[in-house]
Structures are given as C-alpha cells and as structure tokens.
Amino acid sequence: MKTVEKRIRECVAKGNKAFIPYMMAGDGGLDSLKDKLLFLEECGATAIEIGIPFSDPVADGEVIQRAGERALADGVTLRKVLDELVRFKGEVSVPLIIMTYLNPILAYGINSFIERCEKIGIGGLIIPDLPLEEDGLLRNGLEGTDIALIPLVSLTSSLERIVNIAKQAEGFIYAVTVNGITGVRNEFEDKLSAHLKRVKEESSVPVLAGFGISTSQQVEQLGAQADGVIVGSAIVDALHRDDLEVIRGLMRTCTMEINNSATS
Amino acid sequence: MAIELKKGRYGKFGGQYVPETLMTALIELEEAYGTAKSDPAFHKELDYYLRDFVGRENPLYFAERLTAKIGGAKIFLKREDLNHTGAHKINNSLGQALLAIRMGKRKIVAETGAGQHGVATATACALFGLDCVVFMGKEDIRRQELNVFRMELLGAKVVSVDKGSGTLKDAVNEALRYWVANVEDTHYILGSALGPHPFPEIVRDFQRVIGVETRRQIVEKEGRLPDAVVACIGGGSNAIGMFHPFIEDEGVALFGVEAAGSGISTGLHAAAIADGREGVLHGAYMYVLQDEDGFIKEAHSISAGLDYPAVGPEHCHLHEIGRVKYSSVTDAEALEGLKLLSKTEGIIPALESAHAIHFAAELAKEMDKDEIIVVCLSGRGDKDMQTVREAIGGVVE
Numbered sequence: 054m055k056t057v058e059k060r061i062r063e064c065v066a067k068g069n070k071a072f073i074p075y076m077m078a079g080d081g082g083l084d085s086l087k088d089k090l091l092f093l094e095e096c097g098a099t100a101i102e103i104g105i106p107f108s109d110p111v112a113d114g115e116v117i118q119r120a121g122e123r124a125l126a127d128g129v130t131l132r133k134v135l136d137e138l139v140r141f142k143g144e145v146s147v148p149l150i151i152m153t154y155l156n157p158i159l160a161y162g163i164n165s166f167i168e169r170c171e172k173i174g175i176g177g178l179i180i181p182d183l184p185l186e187e188d189g190l191l192r193n194g195l196e197g198t199d200i201a202l203i204p205l206v207s208l209t210s211s212l213e214r215i216v217n218i219a220k221q222a223e224g225f226i227y228a229v230t231v232n233g234i235t236g237v238r239n240e241f242e243d244k245l246s247a248h249l250k251r252v253k254e255e256s257s258v259p260v261l262a263g264f265g266i267s268t269s270q271q272v273e274q275l276g277a278q279a280d281g282v283i284v285g286s287a288i289v290d291a292l293h294r295d296d297l298e299v300i301r302g303l304m305r306t307c308t309m310e311i312n313n314s315a316t317s
Numbered sequence: 318m319a320i321e322l323k324k325g326r327y328g329k330f331g332g333q334y335v336p337e338t339l340m341t342a343l344i345e346l347e348e349a350y351g352t353a354k355s356d357p358a359f360h361k362e363l364d365y366y367l368r369d370f371v372g373r374e375n376p377l378y379f380a381e382r383l384t385a386k387i388g389g390a391k392i393f394l395k396r397e398d399l400n401h402t403g404a405h406k407i408n409n410s411l412g413q414a415l416l417a418i419r420m421g422k423r424k425i426v427a428e429t430g431a432g433q434h435g436v437a438t439a440t441a442c443a444l445f446g447l448d449c450v451v452f453m454g455k456e457d458i459r460r461q462e463l464n465v466f467r468m469e470l471l472g473a474k475v476v477s478v479d480k481g482s483g484t485l486k487d488a489v490n491e492a493l494r495y496w497v498a499n500v501e502d503t504h505y506i507l508g509s510a511l512g513p514h515p516f517p518e519i520v521r522d523f524q525r526v527i528g529v530e531t532r533r534q535i536v537e538k539e540g541r542l543p544d545a546v547v548a549c550i551g552g553g554s555n556a557i558g559m560f561h562p563f564i565e566d567e568g569v570a571l572f573g574v575e576a577a578g579s580g581i582s583t584g585l586h587a588a589a590i591a592d593g594r595e596g597v598l599h600g601a602y603m604y605v606l607q608d609e610d611g612f613i614k615e616a617h618s619i620s621a622g623l624d625y626p627a628v629g630p631e632h633c634h635l636h637e638i639g640r641v642k643y644s645s646v647t648d649a650e651a652l653e654g655l656k657l658l659s660k661t662e663g664i665i666p667a668l669e670s671a672h673a674i675h676f677a678a679e680l681a682k683e684m685d686k687d688e689i690i691v692v693c694l695s696g697r698g699d700k701d702m703q704t705v706r707e708a709i710g711g712v713v714e
C-alpha cells in the first residue's frame with residue numbers, strides 16, 4: 054500500500070474524513086510555496102495537491118486558470134517547482150501530490166521526472182489528460198515506487214470503466230463530482246450519491262470526491278458519501294486573497310465527525 | 318520514448334489524451350461512426366446534401382494561364398472554393414452534423430479559427446435545425462469580423478475567447494471545456510483532422526471526397542494520375558482528405574505546406590513539422606510548437622486558418638515515414654501566391670490556400686511541361702480581403 058493511501062485510511066479509521074486541498078504552485082510567488090504547504094498541513098490536510106501551471110489547462114475552470122496564468126507570468130515551470138520542493142524536502146510531512154497536464158512531463162522526460170519525484174518523496178500524481186487507455190505511459194515507470202498514479206472517474210464513466218479503473222487504482226480514486234471543469238458549483242446532480250456509492254463498492258482504495266466543492270456544507274454533504282474531499286478553486290481563491298480563515302473553516306469540517314449516513 | 322501502438326494511432330502519433338469525463342463520449346462516437354460508416358443509408362443521405370446543398374462534385378480546373386506564366390508542369394486546381402460556404406470545411410461539418418443527429422444529439426459545439434469551420438458548422442446546424450455554439454479567439458474575431466456576422470445570421474451563438482493567445486488553440490480549449498460540461502446532449506464538431514481518436518479519422522473520412530473526386534477527374538482529363546499533389550496544412554484536414562486516396566500510389570509525390578509566418582527563424586510561424594517537437598495537445602500525440610518546459614507556443618500566420626501550433630497525427634506519421642514531404646511558405650510568399658492566382662486566373666484564393674498556390678508555382682518551375690501538379694484550392698479569399706488590404710497597404714502593384 055502506498056503512503057497516500059495509508060494516510061487516508063488512518064484518517065478514516067479515526068472517524069474523520071480525508072481533506073486534500075489543491076493549490077497552484079507559484080501563484081503568489083514560488084518562494085511562498087513552503088509556507089503555504091506548512092500552513093495547509095497545520096490546518097489538518099491529509100495530503101496536499103500541488104498544481105503545476107500549464108499554458109492549456111483544458112480541465113480547469115476560471116479560478117484555477119487565472120491562478121495558473123499568474124504563475125506562468127511569473128515564469129513558474131514544472132522544473133522550477135520540483136527544484137523548489139527539493140530545497141525543503143522532508144520539512145512538510147503530509148504526502149504531496151503533483152497535479153499536472155501530461156505535456157510538461159513529456160518535455161521533462163518521463164524517466165527523469167519520475168526519478169526527481171522519487172528523490173523529493175512525492176506521494177502521488179494526478180494527470181487529468183491521461184485516461185486509463187493511455188496511462189501505461191507512466192504506470193510502468195512508477196512500479197515499485199511510492200508514487201501513486203491516482204485515477205479520476207467521472208459521472209459519465211460507464212460501470213465497465215469504473216470497474217477497470219478501480220482495478221488499477223493506487224492511492225485513492227478521485228471521483229469527479231460534476232460534468233465539467235474545476236470551479237465553484239452551487240449544487241450537484243441528483244445522481245451523484247448513487248454514483249459515489251457505486252464507485253466505493255467497486256474500489257478497494259479510498260474514494261475522494263472533488264471538483265466544485267467550495268463550502269463547508271458541501272464538504273459535509275459529499276464527505277458523508279466518500280472517504281474525503283478535494284477542494285481546489287475555493288482554496289486557490291482564499292490563498293490568493295490571503296483569507297486563511299476560510300481554509301481553516303473548510304478543513305475543520307473534515308476533522309469533525311461526519312455522520313456517514315447523513316445524506317446517503 | 319516507448320508509446321504503445323494501438324487503435325487510434327498513426328505510428329506513434331494520435332491517441333486519446335483527454336479527461337475521463339470525455340472518454341465515454343469518445344467511445345460512443347467511435348461506435349456511432351462505425352455503424353454509420355457501414356450503413357448505405359448514411360452515405361446516401363450525406364451524398365445527397367453534398368450534391369444538392371454543397372454543390373459537389375466541384376471542378377478540377379486546368380489553370381492554363383497560370384501554367385503558361387510559370388512555364389513548367391501543368392497545374393490543376395481542385396475547386397473546394399466553389400463549395401457552398403466557400404471552403405472544404407462544409408464537407409466535414411455536414412458529415413458530423415448527420416452523425417450527431419444519429420446519436421440523438423441536437424446541440425453542437427465547435428471551435429473556429431478563420432471562421433470557415435464556424436460558418437460551415439453554423440450552416441449545417443441551420444440546415445438541420447440544431448443548436449450551435451461556436452468558440453472563437455478574440456484576435457480571430459477581429460481578423461474575421463464578417464465571418465462572425467455570418468455565423469450569427471445563421472443562428473449560431475459566437476463566444477469570444479480572450480484566454481491565452483486568443484486564437485484557434487484557445488478556442489479549442491474552450492470548446493473542449495464546454496463539451497466536458499455538456500457532453501450528455503452535445504456533440505463537438507471538431508474542424509480539422511486533430512484531437513483525440515476518433516476525430517482525426519472521422520474528419521479525414523469526411524474530407525476524403527476531395528481526393529476521391531480529384532483522382533477520378535484527373536484520370537478523365539489526362540488519362541493518368543498526377544505527378545504531384547499539393548495542399549496547405551493548418552490542422553491538416555483538406556490535405557489529408559486530398560492525400561489519402563493517393564497514398565498507395567507511389568508515383569504521386571505528396572506535398573504539405575505549413576505556414577512559415579514571418580519566417581521559421583523568427584520563431585513567429587505555425588510550422589509544427591518544421592519546428593515543433595513531439596508532445597500532447599488537445600488529446601493527441603503530435604508535433605507541437607512548444608518551449609523547453611512543454612508549454613504550448615502561440616502560432617503565427619497571416620492566415621487565421623493555419624494559425625494552429627500542431628499538425629494532426631496522421632500527417633505527423635506520414636512525415637515520419639517520408640510518404641509526404643512537408644515544407645513551408647511565409648506570409649509574404651502567400652500574399653504573392655494570392656496575387657498571382659487572382660491576376661492570372663481570376664480566382665482569389667483564401668490566404669490558407671495561397672500558401673499551397675505559392676509552393677505549387679515554385680514546384681512547377683522545376684518540373685517538365687508534360688508533368689502534372691494538382692493543388693487543393695481549399696477555400697476562396699472573400700473572408701480575407703480586409704487582412705490582405707491591410708497587409709499590402711491597400712496598394713495593388
């Protein structure tokens with residue numbers, strides 16, 4: 054079992070929900086990366102997802118796109134983020150998950166990228182444009198490492214796909230809660246509950262819900278139906294506005310016991 | 318790098334690098350297309366619209382005065398510019414609109430660069446009563462104002478994209494985002510032989526009519542196949558449609574012409590085969606203009622329709638195996654090509670097609686008088702008059 058999965062399981066075993074905040078590396082300057090990670094850890098993050106800015110982020114909504122644009126304007130690249138992470142490796146103890154589109158990895162070189170991630174102690178990778186059909190590209194190189202290749206399932210995934218994705222899943226399954234891109238949503242589709250239940254039934258790794266989750270109420274609602282939640286745009290926005298209370302509030306919800314039968 | 322060979326691959330190029338949310342739609346599309354392809358009723362319906370609505374088949378025209386002026390090989394023009402809506406794009410839009418209807422999807426999203434694909438798609442949607450949203454880069458909206466108006470007249474909603482460089486690649490990003498959010502009732506009519514499998518194959522098949530007609534027409538006129546076939550390359554749809562029926566004919570040299578913009582050495586161009594590296598963009602593994610960190614570069618060309626920082630996967634493969642020779646033509650040369658054809662033949666080509674004209678004119682000089690070149694005249698120049706006038710300062714020498 055890879056470390057990310059272990060940490061999520063420990064958290065769930067205590068009766069809590071896993072909480073994974075997403076932040077855009079380099080938004081607000083790469084030199085503040087360490088402090089932001091330490092802050093998120095101190096708030097109780099189970100793991101932290103670090104987004105790498107990209108020129109063509111097709112899976113991202115407005116908030117994360119703009120954060121990426123700010124980071125790009127500052128010259129932030131995958132290489133620079135990894136260099137920065139090496140500098141304070143070991144000081145952040147929760148698992149770090151890198152979320153990047155595929156092309157920057159290809160430009161870096163798949164093998165060098167994996168090697169570098171191992172050196173830093175990266176706990177997982179989320180690559181939104183690498184579906185099951187194509188993920189052999191990285192899966193082979195990740196074998197034997199502690200880096201989990203974390204798959205996404207969506208509301209449109211057929212049962213057959215869910216089964217196949219679950220079979221290969223490492224770390225956790227990232228259950229996308231909307232048809233759409235990242236960003237704040239007011240409500241979720243009715244069929245979401247049934248969908249999450251189905252994914253959990255098929256999966257032997259934990260299932261975390263993400264995309265569009267932005268309020269404590271949503272954290273509670275979706276957390277009750279999954280092993281935890283991933284919050285992106287709301288965190289990115291709060292970090293950008295330096296509104297740390299919002300983040301503390303969201304995270305607190307997860308460490309409070311969420312009644313698993315509340316909404317399911 | 319080891320990339321597995323499987324379906325949807327052209328050599329190592331192609332694939333399906335898309336968010337999971339789109340995978341089911343791609344699988345459905347592949348299945349629907351597979352059934353349509355082997356259904357005579359589908360072809361009958363498409364052929365009907367291609368004939369009575371688009372005006373096919375269009376002529377293969379012997380450009381006699383151009384040939385005489387150059388004094389080399391005989392030049393023939395495949396007149397896609399005479400199609401309804403003024404370019405080859407309608408072949409694909411009609412085919413995919415019919416496919417969408419078969420899949421029970423009555424909402425369409427599309428991207429457009431020059432506006433030609435947007436106009437063609439808006440036209441097909443008007444014809445069949447489908448809802449249509451077209452994403453178009455802000456910069457392209459400025460360059461192709463009249464096409465925006467045409468799309469709106471046809472009942473489409475045109476959405477301006479100001480992200481990134483505000484050109485075609487950013488319009489594709491937005492169209493993909495829109496599709497992800499509306500995938501259950503919406504079909505994405507991609508406008509070139511690009512994107513994730515099965516799009517490159519579907520677009521190619523709908524554009525193959527260009528090459529199929531050309532092959533028959535040249536044999537009727539000249540009793541033999543041509544020595545060379547030339548087409549411009551944006552994403553590569555007119556070119557692959559023209560080339561595909563000739564690929565097995567070893568005696569037919571195939572030439573793809575990319576946009577060299579201000580010149581390859583200036584970095585301001587759209588020539589992904591000449592100057593790109595292998596990478597992934599918009600769901601496919603291709604040659605892509607990118608920096609060393611893997612960020613996609615802006616493409617530059619005077620012709621909005623060639624302004625794309627990659628080339629469709631099948632072309633990448635044809636380049637790698639050496640079956641097609643790819644070269645490039647600058648903005649200035651394309652303008653020369655446009656003026657040349659306008660004055661010698663009374664045909665004002667689209668700026669995209671003018672790249673192919675310039676290349677063919679140079680090629681003809683090197684060839685014998687009894688040799689034959691066919692050029693795909695992919696579109697007409699009406700949409701470009703503003704751009705051309707600005708570029709030549711309003712003065713025609």
Ligand SMILES: Cc1ncc(COP(=O)(O)O)c(C=O)c1O
Nearest residue numbers: 433551552553554555622669696
């Ligand atoms: C007239 C014309 N020719 C060529 C192109 C380039 O596209 P493709 O390479 O897909 O044929 C376009 C694109 O808009 C066009 O309008």
